[in-house]
Amino acid sequence: MKALVKFGMNDGDVEVRDVPEPELLPGTVLVAARAVGVCGSDIHMWRNGQSWEVALPVILGHETAGVIAAVADDVTGWQVGDRVVCETAASICGTCALCRTGRYNLCPHRQGYGAIRDGAFGELLCAEPRVLHRIPENVTFEQAAMTEPFAVAYNALVERATVTPGDIVVIQGAGAIGALALQIARLRGAGTTIVLGTPVDEHRLAKLRELGADYTIDVTKEDPAELLKTLGDGFGADVVVDATGVSIALKQSLELVRPFGSIVKVGWGPQPLNFSLDPLVAKAATLYGSFSHTWTTWERVLSLFSTGALETEKVLGGVYELADWKRAFEDMESGRNIKSVMVMPG
Numbered sequence: 364m365k366a367l368v369k370f371g372m373n374d375g376d377v378e379v380r381d382v383p384e385p386e387l388l389p390g391t392v393l394v395a396a397r398a399v400g401v402c403g404s405d406i407h408m409w410r411n412g413q414s415w416e417v418a419l420p421v422i423l424g425h426e427t428a429g430v431i432a433a434v435a436d437d438v439t440g441w442q443v444g445d446r447v448v449c450e451t452a453a454s455i456c457g458t459c460a461l462c463r464t465g466r467y468n469l470c471p472h473r474q475g476y477g478a479i480r481d482g483a484f485g486e487l488l489c490a491e492p493r494v495l496h497r498i499p500e501n502v503t504f505e506q507a508a509m510t511e512p513f514a515v516a517y518n519a520l521v522e523r524a525t526v527t528p529g530d531i532v533v534i535q536g537a538g539a540i541g542a543l544a545l546q547i548a549r550l551r552g553a554g555t556t557i558v559l560g561t562p563v564d565e566h567r568l569a570k571l572r573e574l575g576a577d578y579t580i581d582v583t584k585e586d587p588a589e590l591l592k593t594l595g596d597g598f599g600a601d602v603v604v605d606a607t608g609v610s611i612a613l614k615q616s617l618e619l620v621r622p623f624g625s626i627v628k629v630g631w632g633p634q635p636l637n638f639s640l641d642p643l644v645a646k647a648a649t650l651y652g653s654f655s656h657t658w659t660t661w662e663r664v665l666s667l668f669s670t671g672a673l674e675t676e677k678v679l680g681g682v683y684e685l686a687d688w689k690r691a692f693e694d695m696e697s698g699r700n701i702k703s704v705m706v707m708p709g
């Protein structure tokens with residue numbers, strides 16, 4: 364089958380290759396991928412700028428929507444033809460304290476699709492039933508492929524730092540996670556939403572204003588701290604979401620958060636920090652890390668797609684064939700798209 368493979372540890376070491384189809388192992392199903400989202404993390408791996416472990420060669424892709432193509436004899440409850448999305452942990456140990464308390468997203472033995480285990484930018488994906496969710500009838504594959512990044516945003520703003528109605532919410536980063544965090548913040552009743560970007564985000568920031576951002580700021584031209592002084596009591600943001608993937612963004616988060624406010628960090632950045640965390644203490648602010656998601660989050664997001672409470676169309680910049688993967692990646696990297704989705708052959 365054709366698949367998009369990361370084969371080396373240099374910038375650009377990604378190509379479409381012919382690879383063997385995955386085997387239908389006991390206890391698993393094969394999912395024929397139909398639509399698969401391109402994640403910021405896929406672009407990091409294309410550029411070899413990832414700060415997480417990868418096992419080479421690996422098929423990229425973890426934002427999977429498809430149809431079950433085969434079911435092992437010992438699997439019940441799932442049938443060929445079922446429309447499904449797949450969570451991102453291809454395997455977990457199932458027995459550690461985190462797995463047994465429902466926090467399997469943090470299992471130290473977690474092997475993620477598209478990094479350690481072969482992902483979904485291919486025709487077939489091997490999955491344990493544990494990761495499957497049914498796609499509601501009125502949700503398309505292209506929409507369903509966005510369940511994962513929406514689940515990331517939901518986890519950050521509902522299950523970690525909680526947005527309260529009326530809150531001032533600052534979102535650092537205008538990429539996919541920033542855009543989806545904006546929608547979740549608005550759904551939670553945020554009073555004022557402010558999205559921060561850089562010149563490369565010009566097009567995305569305009570899209571985010573359409574999606575309801577009250578303010579969008581190019582931080583190279585304007586200081587968001589000045590705006591915050593004019594909002595509410597002037598003490599700053601109740602919640603700051605770091606969706607940038609750059610460590611230094613935390614310095615700005617600490618500046619913008621109000622005393623007793625919260626910062627939730629979603630973006631990864633391997634760069635070391637060289638500034639003081641004293642403002643965190645002085646403001647008695649709370650800093651949350653937010654990683655991945657669990658079963659309930661996926662079900663919630665799918666039901667919000669189904670009712671139309673979350674808008675997927677404005678976020679989806681383009682749908683591309685696998686052969687055209689480079690354009691799908693470049694259109695996200697350059698800021699033309701908030702989200703690219705690829706459709707798989709077969």
Ligand SMILES: [Zn+2]
Pocket residue numbers: 402403404425426511512
């Ligand atoms: Zn993702």
Ligand SMILES: [Zn+2]
Pocket residue numbers: 455456457458459460461462463467470471472
């Ligand atoms: Zn575990």
